[in-house]
Amino acid sequence: MTDKTQRAIDRRSVLKGVGAIGATALIGTPYVARAQANSIRIGVPTILSGRVAILGESSRAALEMAAREFNEAGGLNGREVEMIFRDTKAAPDEAARVTRELVNSEDCGIIIDAEASTGAFAVQEVVRQLGVLCLHTNSETSSLTADPKIRSETAFRCARQGIHDAVAGGLYASEISKAENKRRWMSASPDYAYGRDNTAQFMEYLQLYDDQVEVIDQAWPKIFEPDYTTYVTRILQQKPDALYSALWGGDLVAFIEQSNLYGLFGGNTSFFSGSLADPPILSAITQVPAGLHSVFRYDPEYPETEANKTFAETYKSDAGYYPTNWAWQTYTAMQFVVEALRRAGGDADAKTLAGEIAGMEIDVPFATDGKVKMREDDHTLINYPVAWGVTKSDPAGMTNWVAGDWSEILAQEKEWKQRQGYL
DSSP states (O other): OOHHHHHSOOTTSSOOOOOOOOOOOOOOOOOOOOSOOSEEEEEEEEOOSSTTHHHHHHHHHHHHHHHHHHHHTTTBTTBEEEEEEEEOTTOHHHHHHHHHHHHHTTOOSEEEEBOOHHHHHHHHHHHHHHTOEEEEOSOOOTHHHHOTTTOOTTEEEOSOOHHHHHHHHHHHHHHHHHHHTOOEEEEEOOSSHHHHHHHHHHHHHHHHHOTTOEEEEEEOOOTTOSOOHHHHHHHHHHOOSEEEEOOOHHHHHHHHHHHHHTTGGGSSOEEEEEEEEOHHHHHHSSSOOTTOEEEESOBTTBSOOHHHHHHHHHHHHHHSSOOOHHHHHHHHHHHHHHHHHHHTTTOOOHHHHHHHHTTOEEEOTTSTTSEEEEOTTTOBEESSOOOEEEEEETTEEEEEEEOOOHHHHHHHHHHHHHHHTOO
8 A cells, every 4th residue: 555545535534533631741851952964853743543643644744745845946055854753642641752752852943733732732831841943733722822821932823723713703604694594503512622612612703793693502422422313303303593513523524424314404404614624524425415604624726826726736646635724734834934944044943933933924825815924922823714615515615705804803812812811
């Protein structure tokens, strides 16, 4: 079996979700760079085994693509980048251990953390202690960069985050609820911190923009739930006007497939998802119902530019499937690192590179205006796509994208930070 085949997504083995595991306390000593080697070594802790391996596999494919592009263009002053991957097995304590190993044993002065949220907090503690440059690429939990007690001067988040999606999603859904009189809502989201927090924020902003919305019931299936019949039946009995779900990966695929059997999407209940619009997820569903709403994850046809199409097809030729949300975020992180190295003249000192990245704006193929920015004050990504669209069945995909309003998102985010005590 070829490496490409091993990394290709089997339609029936797409993600099954990830459990929340408590991070361990960590100790370490500051990283001291050794004499300059020929290559610039970048360590990547990520999930490469188990039910959520596609998170790490798609992130790895994006990094290998970005590294190849950089190296084939001549590198920097004759130096190439070398990616060192380590499997964290979706365990925060393992993420901390391999990150420390990458820095201390593999001489990686730069960490691209392609971990899920639980592992990202463990990695954050290690890089804060060791003082290396770190870009988190997959954690969507807002507090990772919003909470000043957690921040590090050399750590950044190059990924979407929950509060941004909640504001954009609440505004988008409220316009539909008012126009179509869909005021009775339910939710069906995974029963752990991410699912509950994501759902609470979505409902908060939906009700902010439409105070006639009523949440009549909430269902909380466990992660890896094999049978959603009870929840689907409950939804059919309640007959809500609309349903929101933070289910993701294989759990979302299973929920939609079982809902199809009961005709849930053939009635009057509109469906809103925080994770559906990822090409591998859509391709894993036997029959994608038309008209389901989802926030942007990645779409080869949005934005409709040659740069985005080229990125999608190049990635697919390498990985065997179209990019995931994790892929574009991780690829973007590499672009920030490369640009910082260029501006610093090849100096790989963490504080020097962090100073370059803070406030940096770069060109990327998948932003609606062609650029994303690393915000200086809290080291988090902004101006990425926060559009919402609807599913089409043949071929399965997304259409009718509605771009989010970043001025409104940033205004609401500031108020949210004040309420949380982050400002």
